[in-house]
Amino acid sequence: MKNLIKTSATLFTVLLISSAFVPKGFGPITPENQGDAGIEIAGKVKEIIEAKCMNCHKPDARNEKAREKLQWVKVPEMDQEEQEHLIAELFETLEEGKMPPKRTVERRPEMKLTDEETKILMAWVEKEDKRLRGK
Numbered sequence: 001m002k003n004l005i006k007t008s009a010t011l012f013t014v015l016l017i018s019s020a021f022v023p024k025g026f027g028p029i030t031p032e033n034q035g036d037a038g039i040e041i042a043g044k045v046k047e048i049i050e051a052k053c054m055n056c057h058k059p060d061a062r063n064e065k066a067r068e069k070l071q072w073v074k075v076p077e078m079d080q081e082e083q084e085h086l087i088a089e090l091f092e093t094l095e096e097g098k099m100p101p102k103r104t105v106e107r108r109p110e111m112k113l114t115d116e117e118t119k120i121l122m123a124w125v126e127k128e129d130k131r132l133r134g135k
Contacts, residue, residue, distance in 0.1 A: 038078070039076070039087070041072075041075065045121060045124045048120060052113060057070045058071060070086070080132060084132050084133070087125055087132060088129075090125050094121055094122050
């Protein structure tokens with residue numbers, strides 16, 4: 001019993017201390033970490049991004065190229081110019097069907113965006129583009 005209490009206390013202490021080293025913005029995409037002027041990622045868009053994009057575009061992703069290109073958890077921290085650039089890239093990427101890459105879809109067919117998911121993301125990108133440009 002003493003060992004269980006000691007182990008639990010040690011684990012709690014380690015978790016508490018390690019939480020101080022988690023980068024700001026790390027974690028799920030939520031309205032709280034998006035900021036007022038930031039890109040809004042909610043509802044179906046959030047579900048699609050978390051299911052089909054986050055695996056490669058996160059801080060601890062194995063794919064270095066994808067990790068360097070975009071990390072969704074950092075989107076809320078982007079300034080307006082970076083957000084506008086991201087929205088333009090997303091529009092082009094969706095329009096040309098570049099993501100997820102063919103190699104990924106060959107290995108994991110469930111990662112392919114459906115037509116409905118693509119429509120949802122395109123509508124979101126257009127809405128965010130207008131909002132960011134003040135239209």
